[in-house]
Amino acid sequence: MMAGVNLQVLVHQLLGALLLPPFTYLLPIVAALLLLRRRPRLARVLLCSGALLAWLLSLPVTALALNGWLERYAPADLAQVRQTQAIVVLSAGKKPAPEYAANVLSADSAGRLRYAVWLAKRSGLPLLVSGGAPLGGEAEARVMARTLREDYALPPRWVEDKSNTTLQNAQLSAVLLRQAGISRITLVTQAWHMRRALPFFQQQGLQVLPAGTGFTRYDGDGVLNWIPQGRALQENHQALRELLGALYYAIRSLIAG
Template sequence: MSFDLPLPDLATLLFWLKKSVSVLLLPPLMPILPVIAGLLLMRRHPRLGKGLAWSGVALNLLLIAPFSVSWLVGLVEHPQALDAAAARRAQAIVVLGAGRRTHAPEFGGETVNRLALERLRYAARLARERGLPILVSGGAPRGDTPEAALMAQVLQEDYGLKPRWVEGASRDTRENAQFSAVHLQAAGMRRILLVTHAMHMKRARDAFEAAGLEVIPAPTAWLGGGEHDTGGDQSLALFPSQNTAYAGWFAMHELLGQLAYRLSR
């Protein structure tokens, strides 16, 4: 008896290759690799081994220290909130997915994660204030429930809003833009309020503008915002913390994503 399993298409293979490479190039693994390499080389090449090991330690410290993380965040984070005057020209609201919680028994199985919820909360507020239709965008790279379907469920059950469009085929930000543009342009919508994290806004805006839409940034959830404020916890503002570590990871993720987009154009 033989079983013919479907082979993944090239786009899917490239998607998972990109994800695998990003794991190696982002914290926490990235600064650990030179430490491991240095320890392995220590016996035969002590000077090189020590240099690599200490460089990994230094790199790890830079990726969690408030002063260096604040600088990284400043490179990528959109600095301004929504421009109220520009928002009057918008025809629709697009909110991007940010992940899911697969184990959420209190919600009946699975739901969106806290990052997606931050975006949905702001999108719901904008929809009520401006009376604009909502498009939710987020797919299912692993073949499970599309994230957009979970987002639509949250909007309906928790905010009493039904999105007009549910785009559930995209796997990344570029596909969010391309597939969302198909729905919006078919409905004559070309000017959008784009809701995503302030850190993610530059890459998302570039992708949606490349897809032919006029983007009015509607960022939310800043991780920077002050001279020493990274992560929003003033009691930890002068010291490395889980907040600075997360902000450093997010900034590196966006810088890597921007570089990948430039190389693939």
């Protein structure tokens, strides 16, 4: 299983496991249990801190705040989409589906692809799907291409299936686009991911219209946003992971001068 995992992706996964929930709030709780007899006052502080952090990271109001900061781009305007030359959609994972005896798209990948199809049918623009196999196995772009053909009867014009990171999505997609004489694209990815993804494509000399999807929203408001939810745990984890990724690339850019 590990043989097919990209080393860079593996390192990122391990660092994320150490720096992100649930480890970040389990660590003070475990430390509190170990210190309970020797340092009871400190143990209580650590225990309360861990519990408070776990509660905050399970709240919709926290997810709305964190993702709201990331989701800086408004939904795309269809008239502006029609002024571009192609739609590029980034993958966001796949998973085995025994009922289909094949790989299928993760929820985020499926959401991105559905929105890209919606835009393509209303604009007449060709599609480029981008995504390799960072965790091994079948390339995510291949799963996207199959889904486009079988579920939407809309085969992509380009399939970029070698990239393992967002930066590589941009670099390798740009090669295919330049070969076709395309310089203006509509970029489809998660709204919280666009803040990091869009500059990578602009650095390749492309004019990029952001077309985010999957904006963080909850039905209902007020007191409901202060009640812990499993979905909020996942969305807070994703937001913190994205912020950590942005910090990584900022440091990398600073070191590179």
